[in-house]
Amino acid sequence: MWYRYTSGIYTDLGAKKLREMLFNNTKITGLFCFENRKTIFEGVHRSFKFVILTFEKEGKTEKFPAAFMRQDVKELQEFPKNNGLPISIDLVRKLSPDSLSVMEFKNELDFHIADKMTKFPLLGEKVEDKWNLELHREFNMTDDAFLFKKKPEKGTLALYEGKIIHQFTHIFAEARYWIDEREGRKALLKRNEVDKGQKFDYQNYRLGYRDVARNTDIRTMIAGILPPQIFAGNTLVLADPFPKLNELLFVCAVLNSFAYDFIIRQKVTAHCNMFYVYQTPVPRLTKNDRSFNDIVQRAAKLICTTPEFDELAQEVGLGSHQQGVTDETERAKLRAELDGMVAHLYGLTEDEFSYILTTFPIVNATVKEAALEAYRNFAPMFAESERLALTH
Incomplete structure (x- = not known):
């Protein structure tokens, strides 16, 4: 199955339950995000993002191919074979435990750096004997x-x-x-x-x-x-x-x-x-x-x-x-x-x-x-x- 969404499907807190359902009860086969830079949709702001999400009913997702911030919809024809970046659900949960938001990784180095930085506590965590942010x-x-x-x-x-x-x-x-x-x-x-x-x-x-x-x-x-x-x-x-x-x-x-x-x-x-x-x-x-x-x-x-x-x-x-x-x-x-x-x-x-x-x-x-x-x-x-x- 495939659906077209805005980028809120993989980032916004309000879509957390939907992401949880997709991760646990479907096999996600692709998440392709493109910007409206080339005015694909007239009357829509050029920085607006659209998402093509594909998944198979039943099963469970361990990782899925994704592409973010693309500007040419033609790239969708080669996705995910030539331009898909594998996103691990484990890292999604580590980086966004409360919202399960998916970060817009563009390549393996993005993925590596983000993973490296997670050795520090998230700002939402309460840490004893340290400053905390409210x-x-x-x-x-x-x-x-x-x-x-x-x-x-x-x-x-x-x-x-x-x-x-x-x-x-x-x-x-x-x-x-x-x-x-x-x-x-x-x-x-x-x-x-x-x-x-x-x-x-x-x-x-x-x-x-x-x-x-x-x-x-x-x-x-x-x-x-x-x-x-x-x-x-x-x-x-x-x-x-x-x-x-x-x-x-x-x-x-x-x-x-x-x-x-x-x-x-x-x-x-x-x-x-x-x-x-x-x-x-x-x-x-x-x-x-x-x-x-x-x-x-x-x-x-x-x-x-x-x-x-x-x-x-x-x-x-x-x-x-x-x-x-x-x-x-x-x-x-x-x-x-x-x-x-x-x-x-x-x-x-x-x-x-x-x-x-x-x-x-x-x-x-x-x-x-x-x-x-x-x-x-x-x-x-x-x-x-x-x-x-x-x-x-």
């Missing part, structure tokens, strides 16, 4: 629209949307709406809860990332740190406040890295849903781990560039926003160094990291070259760290 949304852009004001007034706070932030910056665009703080607090109160002046999440530094994202964009994961006294709409997914601000900066640095983006962009289609993020592997470094402080200090210089971040800068040892870096050349250098270090944290070889960089075709070549050069520069330091770890 995600949520704050205000709904439709249901809560009656609270929104189009101009700032006395007592109002800006409402941030996903497009307002970018990697390591909270001021990529201007706010469109504001919410009266008293009305906002009232709306955020839990059932039967009374406002006694208690501290709410919006009064803390928080990690936020853009919900609207595609794996065909220049970057898929776009995360930043929000200063206190900011409300957020549902297009900006938020993390619960971190008790330790240095760990908050570490997480932001990892999420904005090429290495992490390589994993998340193979899951995302049009939205970077929470369950995708929860099912990505991330090293859970803390202050006693090697490289942790080096990463935190670089992230702090990128983030703490305005007075709103003085408290954060002081907390992590940077001093104030005046020690933050605004020069674009220097910021590019810091970002390249973070990318190089995070690639080492994941245990990637130079060839693997070099390949990952090729999967970001829209990113400027000089940015990728700088990241790779930084990886090479840090190689001796990480090799020594691994040697010391083995001797203790």
Whole structure:
């Protein structure tokens, strides 16, 4: 049997039960995904994806051939004999235990790198004595629209949307709406809860990332740190406040890295849903781990560039926003160094990291070259760290 679907059939949480049924009760013979780049379907956006799924009734699937991000439907004539990549159900379950989402592997190296990175815990796992990530949304852009004001007034706070932030910056665009703080607090109160002046999440530094994202964009994961006294709409997914601000900066640095983006962009289609993020592997470094402080200090210089971040800068040892870096050349250098270090944290070889960089075709070549050069520069330091770890 064969059916035509959108790519949500193999990625979206809502299709999990269907995938479970297909894996356990049918023999999948092919999963072919193609983009509408050549306007095969008129009136449909060129980045929209379609899927041809074939399977036999009864049986069980251990592995199946797949092809992703194809642009020429004619390739279907040779699939899966000449262009099918075998996908293991065991790896699907390892990478996406809660949703059974299928990552968009393009070749065997994609498969190998993803498998290698799964030695780290998924973000949805609770790890004892380590930082943990809890995600949520704050205000709904439709249901809560009656609270929104189009101009700032006395007592109002800006409402941030996903497009307002970018990697390591909270001021990529201007706010469109504001919410009266008293009305906002009232709306955020839990059932039967009374406002006694208690501290709410919006009064803390928080990690936020853009919900609207595609794996065909220049970057898929776009995360930043929000200063206190900011409300957020549902297009900006938020993390619960971190008790330790240095760990908050570490997480932001990892999420904005090429290495992490390589994993998340193979899951995302049009939205970077929470369950995708929860099912990505991330090293859970803390202050006693090697490289942790080096990463935190670089992230702090990128983030703490305005007075709103003085408290954060002081907390992590940077001093104030005046020690933050605004020069674009220097910021590019810091970002390249973070990318190089995070690639080492994941245990990637130079060839693997070099390949990952090729999967970001829209990113400027000089940015990728700088990241790779930084990886090479840090190689001796990480090799020594691994040697010391083995001797203790």
